[in-house]
Amino acid sequence: MSWQPGAGLEQLRARAGLLSTLRRFFDARGVLEVETPLLCSAGITDPAIEPLIVSEGRSLAAPRYLQTSPEYAMKRLLAAGSGAIYQIARAFRDGEAGSRHNPEFSLLEWYRPGFDHHALMEEVAELVCACLGQRPWRKLSYRQLFIDSIALDPFTAATSDLEARARSGHDLGDLSGDRDFWLDVLITHQVEPWLAGQGLCFVYDYPASQAALSQIVTEGGVAVGQRFELYIDGVELANGYCELTDATEQRVRFATDNERRLALGQVARPVDERLLAALEAGLPPCSGVALGVDRLLMLATGERDIRRVLAFDWERC
Known part of the structure; x- marks a missing residue:
């Protein structure tokens, strides 16, 4: 045991x-720094994220x-009229600890x-x-990303074709899942390695089934969630949304998440309910983003x- x-x-x-740079950046833009509680009465419903419980x-x-x-x-502060806000917070997620993950992080x-999400990407x-330091950056839609990297349209390809492509060159054993499952496998096994050579790259407008907490619109004849992820040299750094403001739709998505959790054997x-009440009171049209400070520091120091x-x-x- 090392101390x-x-x-x-x-x-x-x-x-x-880095923390000083972040605060100067927002101070120059008149964005208010806030603090919110670490311990909450409700945990996130997303099946992909598990909280730590006290x-x-x-x-x-x-x-x-x-x-x-x-x-x-x-979002409750936004609904109360805070205006533009930011926070540098400790966050906790139960799961993998390794070279890019720690259960407690900044x-x-x-x-x-x-x-909108495009203005926030800027x-x-x-x-x-x-x-x-200054470097070039680019934006790719989720659809264009798949076409450019693996020559496959993620919106029109059959699920069986997605699975076949995911298995090509990889021993995935008896893994099985729905369309989003195979899209995720393709992202991690084939698309992200391609992104490693693309420098600073935003991926935006994900399938509506992956909208999470973002608005859903129709683009190019398909329903997409107005969200984005930022990759730098293949490292996922940030996740942003053109935020959902409809309380009724948000309640439906929470219920759908919990149904998926139960189907996967999760709790x-x-x-x-406080968030839903804030949405009912009126969340202003806005976009928001979460960025991993520790990963940004890794990129800044070369670790x-x-x-x-x-x-x-x-x-x-």
Whole structure:
């Protein structure tokens, strides 16, 4: 058992400098820094994300969930009239710990009333260049990404064709799943390696079935979720949305998430009624994004392992 930190003094100083750069960036743009609670009464319903749960304590009438993202609380502030806001927060997700993941991590999240997801991509690019130095960047729709990287249209290809392509060159054993499952396999096994050679690249307008908390519109004859992800040299760095503002639709999506969780043998999560009440009161049209600070620091310092930029990673706590 080692008591020593995993990050050296150089990395600790680089983190302090990065945090200072982030705050200067938003201060220059008049974006308000806020703080929201780490312990929440409702956990995220997304089947792909598992929260850490605190179940013991004299103050706890019921279990509390360590936030996987400050999103819900920040949207409540937006509905209350906060205007543009950002937060540098600790976030927690139960799951893999390794070279790019730690169950406790730093997340930069910000929201821009009046921005669509394209306007927010522009600002994300400006922030990243402020931290890493000026570099070219590009945008690709999800559809164009698949066509350019593996010559397959993700919206028109049959599910059987997606599976066949995913299995080509990979031993996937008895894996099975629906259309989105095979699209995800293709992303991780074939598309992301191609993205590693594309530098700073935004991918936007995902299939409507992957809309998460974003608006759904029709583009090019297909329904898409107005969301984006940012990759730098193949490393996923940020996830943004043109935010859903309809409380009724949000409740339906929460219910659908929980149905999927149960079908996958997972536990259903409580729905955040306070968020739904805030949406009913009126969330302004806005876009928001979450960016991994630790991964940004890895890119800034040239480190390939997240444990080298954390003072104490999961195994040292």
